[in-house]
Amino acid sequence: xxxxxxxxxxxxxxxxxxxxxxxxxxxxxxxxxxxxxxxxxxxxxxxxxxxxxxxxxxxxxxxxxxxxxxxxxxxxxxxxxxxxxxxxxxxxxxxxxxxxxxxxxxxxxxxxxxxxxxxxxxxxxxxxxxxxxxxxxxxxxxxxxxxxxxxxxxxxxxxxxxxxxxxxxxxxxxxxxxxxxxxxxxxxxxxxxxxxxxxxxxxxxxxxxxxxxxxxxxxxxxxxxxxxxxxxxxxxxx
Amino acid sequence: xxxxxxxxxxxxxxxxxxxxxxxxxxxxxxxxxxxxxxxxxxxxxxxxxxxxxxxxxxxxxxxxxxxxxxxxxxxxxxxxxxxxxxxxxxxxxxxxxxxxxxxxxxxxxxxxxxxxxxxxxxxxxxxxxxxxxxxxxxxxxxxxxxxxxxxxxxxxxxxxxxxxxxxxxxxxxxxxxxxxxxxxxxxxxxxxxxxxxxxxxxxxxxxxxxxxxxxxxxxxxxxxxxxxxxxxxxxxxx
DNA sequence: AGCCATAAATGATTTTTATCAGGAAGGCTC
DNA sequence: GAGCCTTCCTGATAAAAATCATTTATGGCT
Numbered sequence: 438x439x440x441x442x443x444x445x446x447x448x449x450x451x452x453x454x455x456x457x458x459x460x461x462x463x464x465x466x467x468x469x470x471x472x473x474x475x476x477x478x479x480x481x482x483x484x485x486x487x488x489x490x491x492x493x494x495x496x497x498x499x500x501x502x503x504x505x506x507x508x509x510x511x512x513x514x515x516x517x518x519x520x521x522x523x524x525x526x527x528x529x530x531x532x533x534x535x536x537x538x539x540x541x542x543x544x545x546x547x548x549x550x551x552x553x554x555x556x557x558x559x560x561x562x563x564x565x566x567x568x569x570x571x572x573x574x575x576x577x578x579x580x581x582x583x584x585x586x587x588x589x590x591x592x593x594x595x596x597x598x599x600x601x602x603x604x605x606x607x608x609x610x611x612x613x614x615x616x617x618x619x620x621x622x623x624x625x626x627x628x629x630x631x632x633x634x635x636x637x638x639x640x641x642x643x644x645x646x647x648x649x650x651x652x653x654x655x656x657x658x659x660x661x662x663x664x665x666x667x668x669x670x671x672x673x674x675x
Numbered sequence: 676x677x678x679x680x681x682x683x684x685x686x687x688x689x690x691x692x693x694x695x696x697x698x699x700x701x702x703x704x705x706x707x708x709x710x711x712x713x714x715x716x717x718x719x720x721x722x723x724x725x726x727x728x729x730x731x732x733x734x735x736x737x738x739x740x741x742x743x744x745x746x747x748x749x750x751x752x753x754x755x756x757x758x759x760x761x762x763x764x765x766x767x768x769x770x771x772x773x774x775x776x777x778x779x780x781x782x783x784x785x786x787x788x789x790x791x792x793x794x795x796x797x798x799x800x801x802x803x804x805x806x807x808x809x810x811x812x813x814x815x816x817x818x819x820x821x822x823x824x825x826x827x828x829x830x831x832x833x834x835x836x837x838x839x840x841x842x843x844x845x846x847x848x849x850x851x852x853x854x855x856x857x858x859x860x861x862x863x864x865x866x867x868x869x870x871x872x873x874x875x876x877x878x879x880x881x882x883x884x885x886x887x888x889x890x891x892x893x894x895x896x897x898x899x900x901x902x903x904x905x906x907x908x909x910x911x912x913x
Numbered sequence: 914a915g916c917c918a919t920a921a922a923t924g925a926t927t928t929t930t931a932t933c934a935g936g937a938a939g940g941c942t943c
Numbered sequence: 944g945a946g947c948c949t950t951c952c953t954g955a956t957a958a959a960a961a962t963c964a965t966t967t968a969t970g971g972c973t
Contacts, residue, residue, distance in 0.1 A: 585779055633830025640920095863950070873932075875953090
């Protein structure tokens, strides 16, 4: 379940376009070869769950192409989106390294291809290549900083401010398509689940931002019209 | 500034009681020796700032004895406490490793003694001892999990629920003194800054919990009378 | 292309939380 | 230990956000 059969031709990590921006960026050719041989390919359709909160993953996924959301289920069963993953990101390593159950479910926001690296191979790479764990360390320290920002934002900003902020964050993370729309489609509910508010509230505030000219929407496609208004609104400090 | 002169006799890391629970837990004798020789001692009085948000630390602190709060300043200048540190915790390494400015200020909640390890020595240890960076990685992955919990809590729970939760978290982190009071004194404002609410709201809700018999307060000293009521209230999932 | 389920939008209302204001108590300094 | 400043507490009010109820629109599917 979850992992489907190989849909993409498996290719060598050495040739992967994502490598420079991934945790594998500094792996030597030899280790890279080991990984390449031990990995398998996995495809996830839009909406499909990659990892389940509370589970014990037996390996990590390296996202080849796609977009995923990480979310925790609150006491009322409401999703709280805590972060995203896309090309080059490693998924599932946190749980394996801290030896704890997975803290957040991971679901594909669009059709996604990933490479699966079994736990044992993953640890092998860590042992063989100290630079690798250092890169992971770097990445997770960066994530910790982002989490701190999110905490402060949730604790101190109004829903309106957080909403404005989220659009800027999404643009920075996923970029824009050729028409200037955010390169990511989310339902209003998912937006609410990021911002930490009720779906209705999110809808109302999105309409407000739209009528104020800060953003433009076409169904689920969202275009940022006026970034500086959003920045002012969000009271972005850093 | 910040770091004061040596007030404690510098002792060898090998003999440090905190070592088993610190990131140095698996260091070999040789590396430990290097660290010991390069570290200096630092003392911080209650209320003194150890690290300033936005700064570039030139080393890391290993807390020998004391308690500190990590906090970010929101747009309105309001403190948001994001986590704590106590005996055996390493402070400042996140910023050094991700090569970013410090994300949160760190201030002593009580008189604190720490060992200061310069950046260069810190990296030396990392290079010499791969197990060390793996431990750090483990710790930061654990922290990431905690941050995710905090995010969900802030986004989905009411202030009342978060307050109940915080008391349980504080007990788990700092324990109780011989009389059963939390071994940590915080102002109502600091509690509000953890929970992410106005000071007045925190005060009101603390009074409620007290009159409901869930907690007992004596000035800034707080005793948990009825953990299960708090757990129910907080709707703790995991 | 049309149908159906799902999502989005909007209004009315309640609940929660913040803000403002004033007074009481506590803790720290001299 | 007197005095003072900070923190704590309480009440009143305002603002923000959640909830509930319906209508309208949309996008996914056959």
